Amino acid sequence: MRPAPPSFRCLITAGPTREHLDPVRFLSNGSSGKMGYALARAAADRGWQVDLVSGPVALAAPAGVDVHPVISADDMLAACEPRFARCDLFIAVAAVADYRPQTFHAEKQKRPKDALTLELVPTVDILKTLAARKAPRQLVVGFAAETHDVEAYARRKLAEKHLDWIVANDVSGTETGMNADANTVLLLGANGARQEFGPAPKLQVADFILRNVVP
Template sequence: MNESRRVLIGIGGGIAAYKVCQVISTLFQAGVQVRVILTQAAQEFITPLTISTLSRHQAYTDRLFWQPIHNRPVHIELGEWADLFVIAPLTANTLGKLAHGLADNLLTNTVLASHCPVLLAPAMNTDMWEQQAVQRNWQHLLSDSRYHTVGPDAGRLACDRVGAGRLAEPSEILAAIYSVLYTGGKRDLLGKQVLISTGGTREHLDPVRFIGNPSTGKMGLALAQAAKHRGAKVVLVHAPLTEPIPPDIQAISVVSAAEMRQVMLSYFSAADLVIMAAAVADVKPADHTSEKLPKAQLPTALALEPVPDILAELGQRKQSHQQLIGFAAQTGDIVKPALEKLNVKNLDAIAANPIDQPNVGFASDTNQAIFINKQGRQESVQPCSKLELAHALLNFIGS
């Protein structure tokens, strides 16, 4: 996904500018071509030398505005070069200029001279962010489909104010960059309600012992991010996770399969698309105690009973306007059991994962799959990041 991609980054003046250094470095190491514009104010926080070292290319400043590239104006050449323009941190000053089509420096001139998607990552003091004028400019800018957003997050700011206005974390910015690069900026899920489950459920014998599985929830988190980046309103129902949940995702925490079933059913009717990526237990201990069992009292044989089949129940309740997608983590032949699951549970599509392959499946950062829909069409996706696999699945079910 990164090969030959070209990302132009505009850095505004704010203490959060230091976070963008990690974004630049990570993109370069991933094989993305990176060019960076520094505003005059940004140079009070990070230097052109730092940026040129991380990007392996000179940093562009207003001082270079009139030095042509390939005998063409800098802002024209950079604007046409970029596949994606990222502005981080986006200050209140630059936001106001963009909202009114003003161009008085290299960064804003380049925005007007380009046609690629623009990803905005605001960062400013909470009181500044909440000003009516700033919010009016923000909403006006978002009415243009060219602009995409990540953040701002909430928390303690550099000024010690607690509230909205923190620059999104580098991992969030990177995920949004990869999403927009993958989709080209399309929002094919705008106005859609997407319900996703993830993580491995736990069926407790007592407060400290349970039947579980190795799922970390990374695949479902990637699906939630991908759907959110494509315009959907996302509800994520998750069992215990090892990864942080992006701040813009509505997340509901559960532990057991019974709890997940209750929440999934309560949100199901409002959903246009439902993806069951959770690794839900098949059985649970027949007996459960609220106090820890002494080791000597542990049963030598554990009586088990089945848990409700959430996916099958959703398949029975599914309406004609809804799409229901399942996952099948398999070893050996992954297609045959996935096809059976697809048909028996009335799914629209299924993603079969070969969990016996290296660096694939539970706890990994990469994944691969064979997608199968109810018409019998199959698509094989080779090992890639889980975010890329998530986008590939959304493309598959939307085609």
């Protein structure tokens, strides 16, 4: 296949989301955003038009990339929706919080004397929502960060969310995965493809992913 032209549009999500209990407390996770930012940089290096929808991270914007900062899962979906409709490739790298507090308190809540019980409700499934709208010309790539049965869970997600590709990685250790500078991934395609790569710096992993999903 021919390489994607410079007018190729790529939409990427990165980092965590924060689901606030009150103005200062929130539910989140340990995603650093490094993998998503590496993919954005690698895509921009190919001359593509890149939109990066990013949760709160401590990373500089890659050169040539339009960064759209967001906080919550709802914010992330709202930023992605209009851009998804015109993208050629969507890569959902962000570690979106699975739950949010049912009630948001406008003022900081005081520490209770006894145990605190929180009622949580699911956040929007951004990847599933957007993949359901995929046009025939579009490619959708998901990520599956797991601590066990990595390939089995990734294959289930690939099928259930009707993705073209999924990138699976084991985040149970500290040398690769979340917050690390390196990653080891398993790339699975809806076409039956299966390739492993790493451990390697995340920019090299990003290049591996892009050259396989958009040959």
